[in-house]
Amino acid sequence: MEKRILIYGGSGGIGKALAKKLSADGFRLHLVGRNNSALEKLADELDATFTVGDVCDEELFSQVAEAVDGPLLGLVYAVGTIDLRPLNRFSSEDFVRDFTINAAGAARAIQAALPALKKAEAGASVVLFSSVAAQKGFGFHASVGMAKGAVSGLTLALAAELAPKIRVNAIAPSLTDTPLAKRLLSNEKTADALARAHPLQRLGKASDAANMAAFLLSEQSSWITGQILAVDGGRGNLQGNA
Ligand SMILES: NC(=O)c1ccc[n+]([C@@H]2O[C@H](COP(=O)([O-])OP(=O)(O)OC[C@H]3O[C@@H](n4cnc5c(N)ncnc54)[C@H](OP(=O)(O)O)[C@@H]3O)[C@@H](O)[C@H]2O)c1
Numbered sequence: 227m228e229k230r231i232l233i234y235g236g237s238g239g240i241g242k243a244l245a246k247k248l249s250a251d252g253f254r255l256h257l258v259g260r261n262n263s264a265l266e267k268l269a270d271e272l273d274a275t276f277t278v279g280d281v282c283d284e285e286l287f288s289q290v291a292e293a294v295d296g297p298l299l300g301l302v303y304a305v306g307t308i309d310l311r312p313l314n315r316f317s318s319e320d321f322v323r324d325f326t327i328n329a330a331g332a333a334r335a336i337q338a339a340l341p342a343l344k345k346a347e348a349g350a351s352v353v354l355f356s357s358v359a360a361q362k363g364f365g366f367h368a369s370v371g372m373a374k375g376a377v378s379g380l381t382l383a384l385a386a387e388l389a390p391k392i393r394v395n396a397i398a399p400s401l402t403d404t405p406l407a408k409r410l411l412s413n414e415k416t417a418d419a420l421a422r423a424h425p426l427q428r429l430g431k432a433s434d435a436a437n438m439a440a441f442l443l444s445e446q447s448s449w450i451t452g453q454i455l456a457v458d459g460g461r462g463n464l465q466g467n468a
Pocket residue numbers: 234235236237238239240241258259260261262264279280281282303304305306307327355356357358398399400401402403404405406407
């Protein structure tokens with residue numbers, strides 16, 4: 227049987243690192259994102275299929291479901307935002323946008339893929355992305371912290387609801403060097419200070435989270451569900467020596 231995995235955000239920093247790893251391991255991939263040329267190039271390289279669209283557009287999910295109707299071993303939702311501002315500078319549209327892209331989009335993606343995930347005879351695995359900011363308080367993170375907190379709640383609820391056939395886990399990264407974090411890391415001094423704020427003294431690499439996602443998709447994690455796994459250089463729960 228074809229080993230098929232669906233990755234929303236498959237052309238992004240973490241999504242692309244994961245797609246390359248899974249493809250090398252013999253998985254067939256379906257990728258989703260907004261940028262047609264980025265997806266086309268990667269799909270060509272990995273012999274994958276893809277759908278172009280925005281997770282804020284409800285129609286995207288049914289289009290993806292139509293494209294992926296066979297058994298699906300895994301679904302990864304690696305789409306997100308980092309919109310950091312003081313509380314007073316967020317509008318209600320900003321809050322709703324962050325919630326839609328990070329949390330409601332993940333729920334809609336799982337709903338649409340459920341028939342295909344249920345067809346996987348040996349069971350399926352869903353991997354979502356929360357954040358260190360849903361576990362520890364950081365200034366200016368009100369909107370993304372709230373949205374990623376919702377992802378953690380979604381992970382627990384669906385892990386309970388979909389067991390035993392479908393496992394649901396989330397990864398909670400700290401700052402990881404991807405296009406999403408580019409603006410925060412554009413100043414070398416700031417990037418260096420942020421790296422040093424991690425007990426393991428570096429920023430995340432896309433492969434750090436991608437390796438965890440590959441593990442959560444694999445048979446090796448077949449007794450793990452309902453977990454929010456920190457991939458954060460120790461930033462979420464350690465004080466460090468300084
Ligand atoms: N990087 C970090 O520091 C960090 C920290 C904590 C949590 N995370 C989480 O980790 C996950 C992966 O992040 P990343 O760093 O790999 O981000 P990234 O490099 O920006 O990649 C995001 C991917 O999602 C797609 N995407 C973005 N907005 C979309 C939308 N509205 N509709 C459809 N596709 C959309 C992007 O492609 P297009 O632009 O083509 O649409 C891209 O493929 C996210 O959930 C993020 O919140 C990251």
